[in-house]
Each structure stands twice: as structure tokens, then as C-alpha cells.
Amino acid sequence: MIWLLLLYAVFLVVGFLIMKSGQAGLAGRKEKALFATITSIGCVLWLSLLLQRPLDLNKAIGMAIDFFF
Amino acid sequence: MEKALQLSGWQLFGMTSAFVAGTTFILLPVGLISSASQLAWLVQLWSVLFGLAVGGFWLYVASRYPGLSLVEISRRALGKHVGGFVSLCYIVFFIQISAWVTRNMSDFMQINLMPKTPLSVFNILALLVCAYAVIKGIDTISLVSVVLIPLLTIAYWTPFTVMLREWNWNHFDYPVNFDFWPTLAETKYALGFPFMETVAFMMAFPLVRTRLKTAFLGGILFMGFQISLSIFFTVGILGVYRSSHLTYPIYNIFREMQFSTFLEHLEAIVSVTALMLVFVKLSVLFYCAVSSICQLFAIENRAIVAYPLVWVISAYALLFANIVDNEEWVQHYLFIYYVPFGIGFPLLFLIASWFRRRSDSTKEATA
Numbered sequence: 068m069i070w071l072l073l074l075y076a077v078f079l080v081v082g083f084l085i086m087k088s089g090q091a092g093l094a095g096r097k098e099k100a101l102f103a104t105i106t107s108i109g110c111v112l113w114l115s116l117l118l119q120r121p122l123d124l125n126k127a128i129g130m131a132i133d134f135f136f
Numbered sequence: 137m138e139k140a141l142q143l144s145g146w147q148l149f150g151m152t153s154a155f156v157a158g159t160t161f162i163l164l165p166v167g168l169i170s171s172a173s174q175l176a177w178l179v180q181l182w183s184v185l186f187g188l189a190v191g192g193f194w195l196y197v198a199s200r201y202p203g204l205s206l207v208e209i210s211r212r213a214l215g216k217h218v219g220g221f222v223s224l225c226y227i228v229f230f231i232q233i234s235a236w237v238t239r240n241m242s243d244f245m246q247i248n249l250m251p252k253t254p255l256s257v258f259n260i261l262a263l264l265v266c267a268y269a270v271i272k273g274i275d276t277i278s279l280v281s282v283v284l285i286p287l288l289t290i291a292y293w294t295p296f297t298v299m300l301r302e303w304n305w306n307h308f309d310y311p312v313n314f315d316f317w318p319t320l321a322e323t324k325y326a327l328g329f330p331f332m333e334t335v336a337f338m339m340a341f342p343l344v345r346t347r348l349k350t351a352f353l354g355g356i357l358f359m360g361f362q363i364s365l366s367i368f369f370t371v372g373i374l375g376v377y378r379s380s381h382l383t384y385p386i387y388n389i390f391r392e393m394q395f396s397t398f399l400e401h402l403e404a405i406v407s408v409t410a411l412m413l414v415f416v417k418l419s420v421l422f423y424c425a426v427s428s429i430c431q432l433f434a435i436e437n438r439a440i441v442a443y444p445l446v447w448v449i450s451a452y453a454l455l456f457a458n459i460v461d462n463e464e465w466v467q468h469y470l471f472i473y474y475v476p477f478g479i480g481f482p483l484l485f486l487i488a489s490w491f492r493r494r495s496d497s498t499k500e501a502t503a
Contacts, residue, residue, distance in 0.1 A: 097434075097435070098437070101440065105429075105448060106444040112448060115451075116451055129468065129469050
């Protein structure tokens with residue numbers, strides 16, 4: 068799990084540095100927020116897998132369909 | 137953002153064909169043959185007809201909103217907030233299908249090629265390649281498909297026809313009770329996979345320069361028919377029992393081929409073919425997800441969205457415990473889950489366009 072959090076931190080830092088340097092074009096607050104949000108969602112999903120408590124959207128969809136039909 | 141009028145009819149045809157082929161060749165035959173035995177090719181044919189019908193429906197909906205992508209149609213039809221919510225649903229939908237395609241590809245590679253390699257390695261590497269393709273743009277993805285489709289068609293069918301010497305018409309005498317409605321109910325997932333997934337192309341419709349309808353529907357028909365023919369050949373060569381008990385029957389046909397003593401392991405051809413088609417399908421879906429997010433949030437640079445999405449899709453792709461879990465979900469839930477995205481929301485857009493037209497004509501009449 069430590070490696071995941073380290074990778075997450077490094078990914079964010081490198082991403083922000085690239086955006087700041089202008090290589091990714093004009094990157095304002097909205098772009099940085101979206102970048103961080105999507106990465107964080109991915110990291111949370113990975114954490115849930117590593118902790119053996121997956122946030123299983125497939126199962127949730129199956130349960131919803133079973134409930135209604 | 138993409139400039140308008142960027143793709144030719146051939147590019148859309150290539151992309152649509154590759155998309156429909158995608159993971160269908162490797163996944164669909166075994167389920168259909170299990171359900172419909174030697175008539176599985178017929179099930180696929182009526183699924184193609186369904187695919188053409190819904191494809192025509194989406195083209196009609198898109199024609200009511202000329203020059204607009206799916207996200208833009210959603211916001212124009214339903215307003216900023218409701219339309220934004222529906223767009224978000226489609227974004228999640230595209231991410232989900234991308235994850236499922238990634239998982240199908242990883243399962244195929246792990247089972248047949250590299251059993252000791254973890255699935256996450258295949259997922260991440262494939263997604264990084266596709267993220268690069270997405271950043272390059274849909275014209276790049278479409279040009280790749282235009283080049284690949286003729287080559288892969290020849291590479292696939294040439295060895296396949298060699299195996300016709302194993303053909304046995306007795307394989308079609310397998311005892312089966314074929315009732316139309318129960319078989320349709322049992323194989324309804326074949327209507328959704330892959331045909332209802334092609335709603336993703338509504339993101340690319342505004343970019344097509346010429347022959348949009350011919351290219352899109354032609355791609356569905358061209359590849360759908362080939363899948364049906366492949367299923368027919370699979371039954372004729374392997375028989376119903378073997379085809380319905382192998383995980384990847386078409387792969388097994390290629391593995392059992394023998395041209396001569398020095399040409400062997402021809403399953404490598406179908407592996408490469410399958411992988412290339414899967415990569416094109418994954419790139420298209422990934423592009424649609426990224427493009428939708430960029431349009432919804434007015435982001436210019438796709439890289440800002442594409443690379444972070446690799447985190448989400450690679451994790452999502454690991455949610456199914458195994459291939460059996462995956463196939464059970466597909467059989468039970470896929471069609472019902474796809475109906476809102478393939479039929480429900482587009483119908484809403486159509487109804488909204490009718491209302492707007494009526495109110496516009498009422499305003500003109502009073503003015």
C-alpha cells in the first residue's frame with residue numbers, strides 16, 4: 068500500500084510540475100482540479116482493491132437491476 | 137478540442153468495424169453456441185439487424201442536432217444541469233466499457249499467452265498505450281483502423297479457410313430445441329454486446345465529413361456478418377459440444393491448424409489480430425470518455441484527463457473476480473444496463489427535439 072500512495076504522490080507532483088511548466092498547454096485551476104480528482108478516484112479504487120474491500124460498481128448495478136426487475 | 141469535419145467515411149467505417157470486432161470474436165461465440173447450439177450464427181445475424189436498427193435510430197437523433205456530439209446534444213436537449221448529469225452517466229458508461237474491454241484483453245493474454253503475468257500489468261501497459269493514442273486524436277486512431285482492417289481480415293480468414301478440411305456437416309445435427317422467444321431472452325446480451333456499445337460513436341458523428349450513415353451502418357453490417365460467419369465455421373469445424381466447452385473456441389481452431397511441418401503455432405496470428413482489434417476498440421472508448429470529460433468541463437488538453445483515467449480504468453478492470461464472474465454478469469445484467477444508454481436517453485433527446493421544434497414553430501406563428 069505504501070508503494071501505491073508513493074506512486075500517487077509522485078504522479079500528482081509530476082503532473083502539476085508539467086502543467087506549471089506549460090508543456091500541457093494553458094492549465095488553470097480547473098484543469099489541475101480535474102487532474103487531481105480523477106487521479107484520486109483511481110487511487111481510491113486501487114486502495115479498495117488492495118484492502119480486499121473493492122468498491123464494486125458492477126455488483127451494485129447487478130443488485131439494483133435485481134431489485135427493480 | 138477537435139476541429140469540425142475531420143474524418144472521412146472510410147475512417148469511420150474502419151473504426152466501426154474494428155470496434156464491433158473488438159472483443160466480440162474472442163468472447164461471444166462460446167456463450168451463443170452454449171445457448172443456441174448450431175443456430176448460434178442465426179442469433180448473431182438477428183443481433184446485427186438489431187445493431188443496424190439502433191444505429192439508424194442514433195443517426196436520426198444526431199440529425200436532429202446537426203454538428204453536436206453526444207455530450208452537447210445532452211446539454212442542448214435537457215438543459216445545463218440535467219444534461220450535464222446525463223453526460224456524466226455516459227462518461228461513467230464509457231469508462232465501464234473501457235474497463236471491461238481491458239479486462240477481457242488481459243484475461244485472453246493471461247490464459248493463452250502469459251499465465252504467470254499479473255492482470256494489472258496487462259491492464260496498465262495497454263491503457264498507457266491507448267492513452268497515448270487518445271492524446272494523438274481520433275483521426276490517428278481511425279487511420280490505424282483503416283490500415284489494419286484489410287490486413288487483419290486477410291490474416292484471419294486465410295488460415296481459417298484452411299481448417300475447412302475439418303468441416304463436418306454432422307455437427308449441425310446436434311439435438312436442439314430452438315424456440316425463438318426463449319432463445320432471444322437467453323441471448324439478449326448479444327444485442328447489447330457489441331451493438332449497443334456503438335452509441336459511443338455519437339461522440340464522433342460531428343467530425344465525419346462525408347457518408348456518415350453508409351460508413352457507420354456499413355461497419356456494423358460488415359463486421360457483424362463476419363462474426364456470424366465465424367460462429368458458423370466454428371460449429372462446422374469443432375462441433376457444438378467442443379465449441380461450447382472451450383473458453384476461446386476460435387483460438388483453439390487456430391491452435392490446431394497445421395499447414396506443414398515448419399509452420400506451427402498459427403494461433404499467434406489470431407492472438408495478434410484479436411489484440412490489435414481490442415486495442416482499437418479500447419482506444420475509441422477511451423477517446424470517447426476523455427472527449428466527453430473535456431467537452432463537459434471545457435478542457436482543451438486531453439492529456440490532463442487521459443493519464444489520470446488510466447488509474448480509474450486499470451482499477452475498475454480488476455473488479456471481476458475471474459472470467460466466469462465476468463460472463464455471468466454479462467449474461468444476466470448487460471442488456472438491461474445498456475438499454476437506458478442505447479435507447480432511453482437518445483429517445484429523451486429525440487422527444488426534446490420534437491418539443492423544441494413545436495415551440496419554435498409556435499413562436500414563428502405568433503411572430
